[in-house]
Amino acid sequence: MSKRIEVKDLNVYYGKFKAVEDVSLTIEPRTVTAFIGPSGCGKSTFLRTLNRMHEVIPGARVEGEVMIDGKNLYDADVDPVLVRRQVGMVFQRPNPFPTMSIADNVLAGVKLNNNKMSKSDAEHLVEKSLKGANLWKEVKDRLNLPGSGLSGGQQQRLCIARAIAVSPEVILMDEPCSALDPISTLAIEDLIDELKAKYTIVIVTHNMQQASRVSDKTAFFNIAGTGEPGKLIEFDDTTTIFENPHVQATEDYISGRFG
Amino acid sequence: MAIEVQESTQAKAPGRMGDKVFSTSSLVAGSLILAVLAAVAIFLVAQSLPAFLADPADVNDGQGFWTYVIPLVFGTIWAAALALVIALPFAIGIALFISHFAPRKLAQGLGYVIDLLAAVPSVVFGLWGITVLAPAVQPFYSWLVDNLGWIPLFAGPVSGTGRSILTVAVVLAVMILPIITALSREIFLQTPRLHEEAALALGATRWEMIKVAVLPFGRPGIISATMLGLGRALGETMAVAMVLSPSVIISFALIQSQNPTTIAANIALNFPEAHDLGVNVLIATGLILFLITLLVNSLARMVINRRKAFSGAN
Ligand SMILES: Nc1ncnc2c1ncn2[C@@H]1O[C@H](COP(=O)(O)OP(=O)(O)OP(=O)(O)O)[C@@H](O)[C@H]1O
Ligand SMILES: [Mg+2]
Numbered sequence: 001m002s003k004r005i006e007v008k009d010l011n012v013y014y015g016k017f018k019a020v021e022d023v024s025l026t027i028e029p030r031t032v033t034a035f036i037g038p039s040g041c042g043k044s045t046f047l048r049t050l051n052r053m054h055e056v057i058p059g060a061r062v063e064g065e066v067m068i069d070g071k072n073l074y075d076a077d078v079d080p081v082l083v084r085r086q087v088g089m090v091f092q093r094p095n096p097f098p099t100m101s102i103a104d105n106v107l108a109g110v111k112l113n114n115n116k117m118s119k120s121d122a123e124h125l126v127e128k129s130l131k132g133a134n135l136w137k138e139v140k141d142r143l144n145l146p147g148s149g150l151s152g153g154q155q156q157r158l159c160i161a162r163a164i165a166v167s168p169e170v171i172l173m174d175e176p177c178s179a180l181d182p183i184s185t186l187a188i189e190d191l192i193d194e195l196k197a198k199y200t201i202v203i204v205t206h207n208m209q210q211a212s213r214v215s216d217k218t219a220f221f222n223i224a225g226t227g228e229p230g231k232l233i234e235f236d237d238t239t240t241i242f243e244n245p246h247v248q249a250t251e252d253y254i255s256g257r258f259g
Numbered sequence: 260m261a262i263e264v265q266e267s268t269q270a271k272a273p274g275r276m277g278d279k280v281f282s283t284s285s286l287v288a289g290s291l292i293l294a295v296l297a298a299v300a301i302f303l304v305a306q307s308l309p310a311f312l313a314d315p316a317d318v319n320d321g322q323g324f325w326t327y328v329i330p331l332v333f334g335t336i337w338a339a340a341l342a343l344v345i346a347l348p349f350a351i352g353i354a355l356f357i358s359h360f361a362p363r364k365l366a367q368g369l370g371y372v373i374d375l376l377a378a379v380p381s382v383v384f385g386l387w388g389i390t391v392l393a394p395a396v397q398p399f400y401s402w403l404v405d406n407l408g409w410i411p412l413f414a415g416p417v418s419g420t421g422r423s424i425l426t427v428a429v430v431l432a433v434m435i436l437p438i439i440t441a442l443s444r445e446i447f448l449q450t451p452r453l454h455e456e457a458a459l460a461l462g463a464t465r466w467e468m469i470k471v472a473v474l475p476f477g478r479p480g481i482i483s484a485t486m487l488g489l490g491r492a493l494g495e496t497m498a499v500a501m502v503l504s505p506s507v508i509i510s511f512a513l514i515q516s517q518n519p520t521t522i523a524a525n526i527a528l529n530f531p532e533a534h535d536l537g538v539n540v541l542i543a544t545g546l547i548l549f550l551i552t553l554l555v556n557s558l559a560r561m562v563i564n565r566r567k568a569f570s571g572a573n
Pocket of ligand 2: 044045
């Protein structure tokens with residue numbers, strides 16, 4: 001299952017500082033949406049509002065609405081913990097739990113939900129998730145070794161396996177390939193292409209080729225100057241953004257004329 | 260975007276000089292520690308030998324050394340273990356509260372109080388144990404014997420003064436609490452933000468995040484902190500000597516008036532009057548204490564090393 005995300009008039013703050021202003025956009029189910037834009041324009045900040053991870057930072061808050069299938073995530077009766085179980089996240093730097101084996105890493109999220117999983121169910125889920133993350137072949141003989149012993153690219157795919165093991169509706173990825181070599185990057189891009197059959201995916205990237213390769217839609221964010229809030233400048237089909245953008249700033253950015 | 264700045268200047272001569280000074284001074288410091296340790300060990304062994312070699316009939320009115328020392332070894336380990344069992348849950352709880360739950364102002368204040376507590380001399384804790392704690396807990400001990408006396412730990416007859424091994428354990432627990440808390444708090448604060456966020460993003464509650472990310476990451480540190488606390492409890496002299504009126508027994512009963520004492524307290528009580536072989540016997544008990552501490556520490560090392568690959572250090 002995957003879901004539609006509708007963002008309405010979203011303002012995002014760190015204490016008094018407004019980091020992102022007035023964003024409205026709609027993300028369709030089973031699509032890949034890329035966020036691009038210069039450093040500091042609020043891509044990560046905005047991404048983290050989609051699973052309520054923004055508010056774990058002291059003083060951080062959000063105004064506006066994020067609707068997932070018609071339900072506002074920021075309604076008073078919504079538990080952020082449950083939101084995060086529906087909307088998974090992969091971070092810029094691979095962060096498998098160093099104190100856990102590969103298998104336990106995959107199961108970490110699932111075990112939060114139900115501790116009483118049978119051994120065979122657990123093994124099955126580990127295999128399924130690792131296969132889903134294209135990592136199974138490489139690690140199937142060392143599932144009980146620590147996750148921190150893998151290469152960076154493998155660790156990142158382990159994190160993806162961990163995220164999909166809880167069967168979320170949406171997966172958010174914040175520059176998932178920025179710490180990886182080109183081959184691991186391609187492996188993850190292929191993976192994103194497969195995952196999109198089942199999940200709604202939002203990915204932040206600084207790599208234009210990557211955005212144009214993997215995404216269906218692209219959102220361009222920009223910032224007027226330091227201390228100013230970031231804004232959504234243009235949101236459209238990826239081909240339109242890269243071949244025929246409507247806003248001059250978008251064209252300047254993707255053609256490398258600034259940023 | 261981070262741009263790696265390479266060190267462009269390779270100033271060779273001063274760099275090497277600095278290296279040399281540093282490596283020499285650390286070598287000296289390291290060997291000094293070893294030398295001091297060796298000197299202590301040699302002193303202990305040399306002074307203990309007469310006690311080990313003497314005819315058992317001459318040691319402590321014919322008891323022999325081992326009969327004399329075994330109840331003391333028991334008392335030492337029993338008191339320290341009790342103190343640890345009492346202190347550890349509190350220490351970890353307080354450390355977690357300070358590092359992950361308390362508002363920043365309160366956390367700072369609490370941390371400061373804990374550090375102050377660590378600086379209180381043990382005589383003060385001993386006085387507190389005799390004058391405040393013992394009378395205060397005596398009625399509770401009576402209640403325990405009356406109602407839970409069937410549990411061997413709480414068997415009667417109850418101590419009339421409240422000065423039992425349990426009281427000592429509580430005093431010791433209060434003494435080792437600050438050091439375990441302070442170290443654990445430091446370690447919990449060092450949990451990488453990345454791992455905490457990983458747990459939260461998977462839908463962990465705050466407590467689940469602590470179970471998944473903070474505690475496993477801090478485990479080697481908690482063990483080290485515990486060992487430091489245990490070391491202090493094993494070697495503590497004044498507080499124990501002041502609170503307990505010792506007997507020579509091996510008993511797990513917590514609240515009777517007859518209690519085993521510890522090696523350190525026994526040395527402090529008997530040393531002023533000891534002479535000749537008696538001195539050697541007391542020093543030999545000191546050697547045994549030294550060995551216990553060593554053993555406990557190496558056990559802790561082993562536990563930490565066994566899970567080294569999962570420590571998060573790599
Ligand atoms: N924890 C924080 N506390 C206060 N301000 C923050 C915090 N994190 C980010 N900011 C500010 O919010 C703004 C947006 O930051 P954000 O990290 O979202 O940018 P970004 O588009 O992801 O940049 P990059 O491409 O470099 O990752 C920046 O001005 C940044 O300084
Ligand atoms: Mg970012």
